[in-house]
Amino acid sequence: MKFDTLQQGISFYENYARVSGFDTRLYSTKKRKSDGKISLKYSVCNKEGFQETPRLQSNCKKKRPITRIGCNARITVKLINDQDIYIIFFP
Numbered sequence: 001m002k003f004d005t006l007q008q009g010i011s012f013y014e015n016y017a018r019v020s021g022f023d024t025r026l027y028s029t030k031k032r033k034s035d036g037k038i039s040l041k042y043s044v045c046n047k048e049g050f051q052e053t054p055r056l057q058s059n060c061k062k063k064r065p066i067t068r069i070g071c072n073a074r075i076t077v078k079l080i081n082d083q084d085i086y087i088i089f090f091p
Contacts, residue, residue, distance in 0.1 A: 003086045006038055009077040013043050013088065022046070022073060032079075039079045045071035 003009040010026070017024045027042040051068045077086050 001088050003077075003088070006041055006077055006079075006086050009086045009088055010041065010043060013075050013077075017045070017073070022071070024073075027074070037079065039081075041077045043075050043077070045073035047071040048074065 001009075001012070003012065014024055023046040024043050025046045025048075027044045027048070028040075029038055029042070030040040031037065032039045047067060047069050048071045049068045050070055051066060075088050075090055077088055079086055
């Protein structure tokens with residue numbers, strides 16, 4: 001899919017995720033060295049990755065549930081240099 005702005009691409013994926021039943025978070029960004037324009041933006045499921053083993057503390061009153069379980073849903077929004085548009089592709 002093609003988008004005129006980066007925000008349109010991110011908004012499209014956020015709406016898709018909401019309809020599909022999961023939430024997203026922005027993971028990473030890469031900029032071009034020549035002009036500082038964003039060339040890649042990664043958006044992943046909010047449950048992507050794994051957390052470190054929780055550290056037990058004696059003064060901890062409430063344990064938090066584990067939220068990162070290794071979800072693989074992710075997209076990359078990429079700038080096409082010669083056309084100055086953004087596309088979504090799935091790695």
